[in-house]
Amino acid sequence: MAWATPDAYFDQLERWLELEGAAERQRLTQRMQQGRSGDPERSGETIVNLRIADHRSGLGGRYLIDFTKPAGERLPMNRLKVGSPVVVSNEKNLGEAGQPGVVSRRTSTAIQVALENWPDAKHCRIDLSPDERTRIRQQGAIARTRQVTGSQARLAETLLGLQEPRFGPEPLVGFSTHLNPPQEDAVRFALSARDLAILHGPPGTGKTTTLAEVVHQAVIAGDKVLACAPSNTAVDNLLERLVPLVPTVVRVGHPARVFEALRGHTLDELVEADESTKIIQEMYREAEQLICSAEKISRSRDAYRRRGELFGEAKTLRSHARQLERHVVQQVLDSADVICTTMTIDDELLGDRRFPLVVIDEACQSTEPALWQAVLRADRIVLAGDHCQLPPTVLSSEAAHEGLRISPMERLVGRFGDAIFRRLTVQYRMHESIMRFSSEHFYNGELVADVSVKQHTLADILPTDTAEEQPILEFWDTAGAGWDEELEPDGESKRNPKEAGWVVTQVKQLLDAGLEAEQIAVIAPYAAQVRLLRNRLRIDGLEIDTVDGFQGREKEAVILTFVRSNPMGEIGFLADARRSNVALTRAKRSLRAIGDSATLGGDAFYASVLEYFQIEGAYRSVWELDDTLL
Numbered sequence: 163m164a165w166a167t168p169d170a171y172f173d174q175l176e177r178w179l180e181l182e183g184a185a186e187r188q189r190l191t192q193r194m195q196q197g198r199s200g201d202p203e204r205s206g207e208t209i210v211n212l213r214i215a216d217h218r219s220g221l222g223g224r225y226l227i228d229f230t231k232p233a234g235e236r237l238p239m240n241r242l243k244v245g246s247p248v249v250v251s252n253e254k255n256l257g258e259a260g261q262p263g264v265v266s267r268r269t270s271t272a273i274q275v276a277l278e279n280w281p282d283a284k285h286c287r288i289d290l291s292p293d294e295r296t297r298i299r300q301q302g303a304i305a306r307t308r309q310v311t312g313s314q315a316r317l318a319e320t321l322l323g324l325q326e327p328r329f330g331p332e333p334l335v336g337f338s339t340h341l342n343p344p345q346e347d348a349v350r351f352a353l354s355a356r357d358l359a360i361l362h363g364p365p366g367t368g369k370t371t372t373l374a375e376v377v378h379q380a381v382i383a384g385d386k387v388l389a390c391a392p393s394n395t396a397v398d399n400l401l402e403r404l405v406p407l408v409p410t411v412v413r414v415g416h417p418a419r420v421f422e423a424l425r426g427h428t429l430d431e432l433v434e435a436d437e438s439t440k441i442i443q444e445m446y447r448e449a450e451q452l453i454c455s456a457e458k459i460s461r462s463r464d465a466y467r468r469r470g471e472l473f474g475e476a477k478t479l480r481s482h483a484r485q486l487e488r489h490v491v492q493q494v495l496d497s498a499d500v501i502c503t504t505m506t507i508d509d510e511l512l513g514d515r516r517f518p519l520v521v522i523d524e525a526c527q528s529t530e531p532a533l534w535q536a537v538l539r540a541d542r543i544v545l546a547g548d549h550c551q552l553p554p555t556v557l558s559s560e561a562a563h564e565g566l567r568i569s570p571m572e573r574l575v576g577r578f579g580d581a582i583f584r585r586l587t588v589q590y591r592m593h594e595s596i597m598r599f600s601s602e603h604f605y606n607g608e609l610v611a612d613v614s615v616k617q618h619t620l621a622d623i624l625p626t627d628t629a630e631e632q633p634i635l636e637f638w639d640t641a642g643a644g645w646d647e648e649l650e651p652d653g654e655s656k657r658n659p660k661e662a663g664w665v666v667t668q669v670k671q672l673l674d675a676g677l678e679a680e681q682i683a684v685i686a687p688y689a690a691q692v693r694l695l696r697n698r699l700r701i702d703g704l705e706i707d708t709v710d711g712f713q714g715r716e717k718e719a720v721i722l723t724f725v726r727s728n729p730m731g732e733i734g735f736l737a738d739a740r741r742s743n744v745a746l747t748r749a750k751r752s753l754r755a756i757g758d759s760a761t762l763g764g765d766a767f768y769a770s771v772l773e774y775f776q777i778e779g780a781y782r783s784v785w786e787l788d789d790t791l792l
């Protein structure tokens with residue numbers, strides 16, 4: 163993508179924001195109109211038939227309410243993540259406006275939402291809501307970026323690909339983290355950037371570890387750093403790596419959205435722990451008492467005057483308390499060397515703070531409009547991610563068609579090539595046979611398995627008598643066996659019952675061999691196949707999810723079902739090879755896949771996947787299986 167002028171680019175961004183907003187609003191309206199008919203849960207953006215199971219007072223005076231299904235059954239597959247904006251509505255009166263809230267915790271059977279007001283309903287439903295607040299902030303940042311001058315304009319033009327990124331001499335660095343040579347090289351490269359540098363982190367190569375060291379070194383050199391990522395989970399992963407390196411790190415954002423173990427580093431808790439907070443709370447209490455006393459004053463000659471005085475005193479006391487509170491918040495922020503936040507930045511809170519260095523982790527999950535709030539605060543910027551894995555999620559097909567799925571990092575790698583990035587090449591996850599295909603196809607064959615994982619197998623973690631039978635890599639071909647795909651009844655998603663049956667057998671075999679359910683993942687590209695398998699395999703600890711749900715994760719053993727099997731050779735969204743790159747790189751010690759070579763093999767990418775399994779001696783056919791299964 164290239165734009166002739168910054169204005170043309172920002173016009174495009176504003177259009178994308180409008181398209182995305184309209185698509186989100188339309189989706190919500192459609193789902194609400196569906197009511198409870200036609201299974202609105204299938205969208206993954208709605209959960210119906212919920213009851214309030216528990217509640218407690220949350221941080222900042224909110225209610226934290228746990229919703230469950232009536233008999234405590236498992237919640238359906240959904241995209242309501244911690245931090246997602248939602249609407250809680252009364253199922254008996256869907257015409258009424260619901261209560262806006264934010265998902266603060268989720269388990270397989272309960273979803274907790276932080277709400278300002280108590281939802282007055284017995285039967286509730288929760289819908290993912292359009293994220294208007296984020297869009298307004300992004301629009302504001304775009305409008306401000308159009309006006310910037312001087313060094314800020316230069317940085318903006320570099321990010322637009324209109325100016326060449328500049329690099330100074332690489333600094334001498336005394337490393338405090340044990341890094342491998344490509345990681346050390348990447349840290350020095352990032353620190354030498356005058357405006358922009360990119361760290362390319364293929365699966366399992368320690369991208370977040372490396373980015374944390376970049377931040378650490380910048381802090382040692384005296385810089386303040388803003389550390390961001392597109393999602394709360396990604397911010398917390400970065401925060402987790404930063405905490406041991408930089409003691410003065412503050413996580414901005416509603417504590418309900420932050421991993422429990424990291425809440426001690428949130429702004430709210432740090433403010434709470436400040437000495438002055440006791441005095442502030444005392445001031446609020448006193449103000450309450452004054453109000454109570456004022457309300458109790460009985461009729462007397464000067465009652466009105468006295469009441470007025472007490473209310474006045476309470477008001478002054480509250481306003482002093484608020485002022486003091488603001489002061490403490492700003493003090494905590496000032497004392498931080500690193501501030502961590504999602505890319506939806508609270509501009510009111512951060513004021514006009516600018517940072518010599520801004521880093522963005524998982525930058526390939528960010529869209530173009532999401533970039534600019536962070537850029538406006540940066541002197542220089544380091545992006546880390548992997549453009550060979552899944553791109554950002556986009557709802558509007560029109561915006562996607564026009565290019566909104568191309569992340570700024572992917573665009574910049576395309577524009578400037580090798581000059582702008584360093585690739586990490588040693589991976590700490592996969593046996594080398596599992597890694598090699600992805601390395602050759604996506605990373606110029608540059609990936610190397612660290613000695614600690616290169617030859618590791620299930621045999622190392624299983625009881626000795628069963629260990630030898632476990633393959634490292636296996637592809638089971640269903641060609642010609644009639645294991646056809648089908649549409650889920652009443653739905654659009656695809657599933658493959660015979661492949662699902664095979665998956666069930668494989669999971670049982672791994673469990674019988676002594677593997678824990680927590681060590682196994684079942685991955686399917688299609689939600690319908692995931693639903694089918696979750697129904698058939700109700701095993702605690704076993705994770706069954708879509709590829710998109712598994713990005714950034716790993717398991718000892720992975721079972722992958724490709725689903726597509728049809729005479730037309732249609733492979734739908736499997737055609738995006740990055741989806742399969744993610745799926746094929748989640749397993750540490752064992753990867754078993756099943757698919758139809760006659761359907762998949764018409765696509766050049768899948769033909770090379772199949773060839774790889776053949777070369778590795780890992781190709782099998784379901785015709786080898788017991789006849790009764792066919």
Ligand SMILES: Nc1ncnc2c1ncn2[C@@H]1O[C@H](COP(=O)(O)OP(=O)(O)OP(=O)(O)O)[C@@H](O)[C@H]1O
Nearest residue numbers: 340341342363365366367368369370371590714715
């Ligand atoms: N130099 C190193 N030596 C030993 N282990 C390392 C090194 N660098 C990273 N690791 C390990 O590799 C694993 C992945 O690291 P990290 O979470 O930083 O990777 P990532 O590339 O961000 O992950 P993902 O692939 O999920 O995006 C971690 O367990 C980490 O401890």
